[in-house]
Amino acid sequence: MSGPVIEARGLSKWYGAVIGLNDVTCEVGPGITGLLGPNGAGKSTFLRLVSGQLRPSAGEVRVLGATPWNAPEALGRIGFCPDEDAFWDGLSGLEFVTALGRVSGLPRARARERAAEVLEQVGMKEHMGRRIRGYSKGMRQRTKLAQALVHDPALLVLDEPLTGADPVGRRELRALIQRLAAAGKHVIVSSHVLHEVEALTSTVLLIARGRVLAAGQVQELRALLDEHPHRIAIRCDRARELARTVVAMPHVVGVDVEASAVHLRTTDPAAFYAAIPGALLEVGATLEELASEDDDLSALFQYLVRR
Amino acid sequence: MSGQAGAMLAVAELELRRMLGGPRPWVLGALALGVAALGFVVRRFAPAPDDPAAWGFLYVLLLMFLFLQTLGILVPLLHTSGLVRDDLEEGTLVYLFTRPLPKPLVFLAKLLAAGGLSAAILAAGMLAFHVAFALGAGASPSGAGVTTHLLPFVAAGALGVAGYGALFAFVGLLTRRGLVLGIVYGFVSELVLANIPAVVRQLTLMHYLRSVALSRVADGLSSEEEVRELLGVLDLVPAGQAALTVLVVAGVAVLASLVAVSRIEFAGEQQVEGD
Known part of the structure; x- marks a missing residue:
């Protein structure tokens, strides 16, 4: 597969006036891609367009x-796992997945x-x-995932597959999705829970209010944020003294001090990292710890939604 | 079996399981058996008429009004008006419409399953009525009676399932109020218009279903002219022409449904309104 797995060009969907x-316009490449956005952002609409x-x-x-x-x-080549928790009453998991395998064209x-x-x-x-x-x-979530896999599709479209699962179940489902990707499946998985997507993949599509805010690797996305002050946390034993020094730096635009930590915002992280020693x-x-608070996808998402 | 035929069979099996898992076919089956029991009671305990041929008229009357004109509309209405919408509202339609089987074929498979079940309920009910009526008379049900008296009604019932089922399924695709509209159309329009003489009744399916049902009514039951006069259905058309008319209406409704189902967008638990 040389081209993108999913390619959208000027894609819009209106529900009457909504x-x-x-x-x-975006491209989704091979491997796992996280589709990230708050409820009502347009994630399900995008996935429903992708799944026909x-x-x-x-x-x-x-x-x-x-x-x-x-387009049958x-x-x-697509396996869709819906968000809805719906099944035909009275069927066993094996009957359910078998039936949908048959609907996909497999002999009984x-x-x-x-299945x-x-x-x-x-x-x-x-x-x-x-x-x-x-x-x-x-x-039930696993059974829905199984029906999406039964016809051996190349692309798995998973709409909030981790919703409702307990912590152990979530971890196992994440591991399963990663195994599927390792086995050659392309996966696009939506979630409004940031850390879940972060634990699955570093390739994300951020979506809010019906628009794609950003797409790519988290690191690439951060490059889009040059105009946005990066947040950095420094844990050290002389936090107040350090705060007085860093606030004088020209690219530092804000500083908060705690007992043993300085939280600052800089418009030029590279210059700051060079100057901090x-x-x-x-x-x-x-120095006890130096961390970029924007490495967390959550921070990136919050910023992009507000932008 | 080809992939698509097998896939359609799987959809039909799912539809049958869905329907049989709910109360509708069981309630309708019980109603049909209730009518059959009524036939037994009437034949057994009603005072004997002066003319023995009147029993034949009663037999036709009960089959006509209680089966063909009531259950013959109600059964397909309840089974087909929510053919896609029930799955949509239950959230299971997505599993069928995201498969490599064209949506019109999914719909067709569901319609055939629902129609088959409806026809089976009606036919079983009519057969039970025939047997009960004969038992009420203290006679054993005869095979000859089945072919001459019952079969035209069974054929009319099956044609009614095809015609009404296709119409109600189409209406159910277009609106959430398919059941209400079906009741209005089936019991108000079809039955009222069907009893208006001359051209108006020819606009109803019921007119043609009666023509099929009564096509062999003269065979040993009563005077054909007498039955028709009593039922007010004097201008019947030949059975073959009537059957063809119903099948054409059903075919047009099915074709319209297939076009509609390939154009309408269903997502989540609702139908997407037009852009």
């Missing part, structure tokens, strides 16, 4: 080189065999014969 997605459930109001989206709306062949026997395989893959081997209505939330020596402070 804008769901507004003139989005919605027709673009304007612009175009191509998935693995094809437009997915009313393209849908055969192969669908059952494949058992993917249910085992998602850790549901022990429970696949039980009725879904008796499953825990985490088990001298400043520490000047005040005789012993």
Whole structure:
């Protein structure tokens, strides 16, 4: 696969007078991509366009080189795991995944065999014969993931797959998604929980109010923020003295002091990192920790949403 | 079996399981058996008429009003008006519409499953009625009676399922109020218009269904002219023409539905309104 996995050009979706997605142009490459944004940002709209459930109001989206709306062949290469916690009553996990394997075109026997395989893959081997209505939330999430995998798609589109799972379940689901990506699947996974996406991948698409705010590696995104003061925290034993020194630096635009920490904002992180050893020596402070608070995706997201 | 045929069969099986997991087919089946039981009671305990042929008229009357004109509309209405919308509201439609099976084929598979179940309920109910009516008379149900008296009604019931089912499914695709509109259309328009003489009744499906149902009514039951006069259905058309008319209406409604389902956007638990 040489081109992008997902390619959107001027993609918009309107629900009557309400804008769901507004003139989005972006590319999603191989591997895992996190689609990040608050509730109502347009994440689900984007994923529904990608999975062929919605027709673009304007612009175009191509998935693995094809437009997915009313395109069964393209849908055969996409596995969609919905946000909704819905199943047909009375089916076991194995029956559910088998049925959807058959709807995907697999012969009955192969669908059952494949369903058992993917249910085992998602850790549901022990429970696949039980009725879904008796499953825990985490088990239901795994079963939904299994149905998305049953026809062996190249791209997995996962809408909030970790929602509702307990902490252990979340960790296991994250590990599973990473294993799938390592096995060659492309994955786009949405979440409004920043640390979850951060734990999955460093490649993100930030979306809010129907627009893509930024896309790429977290480090690349930070390059977009040159005009934005970077936040840095310094833990040391002479915090007040150090604060007095750094506040005089021309690229430092704000300083807060705690008992043993200085939190500052600088418009030129490179210059600051070059100058800080001298400043520490000047005040005789012993450095305990120096950390960029903007390394946390959460900070980046908050800034971009406000921008 | 080809991939698409197998996929459609899987959709149909899911639809049947969904319907049989709910109360509608069971309530409708119980209603049909109730009508059959009524046939037994009436035949067994009603005072004997002067003319024995009147029993035949009663048989036709009950089949016509309680099965063809009531359950014949109600059963397909309840099974097809929410064909896509029920799955949509339950959140399960997404699993079907994100598969490599064209949406019109998903719809068609669901419609065939719902229509098949509706026709089976009606046919079983009519057969039960036939048996109960014969038992009420103290006779054993005869095979000849089935072919001459019952089969035209069963055929009309199946045609009604095709015609009404296709129409209600189409309306249900276009509006959330498919059930209400179906009730208004089925029980007000179809039954009122169907009883207005001359051209107006020819605009209803019921007119053609009656034509099929009564096509062999003269065979040993009563005078055909007498039955038609009593039922007020004097201007019936030949059964073949009537059946063809119903099938054409059903075909047009199905085609319109297939076009609609490929154009309408369904996402999450709601239908996306037009841009």
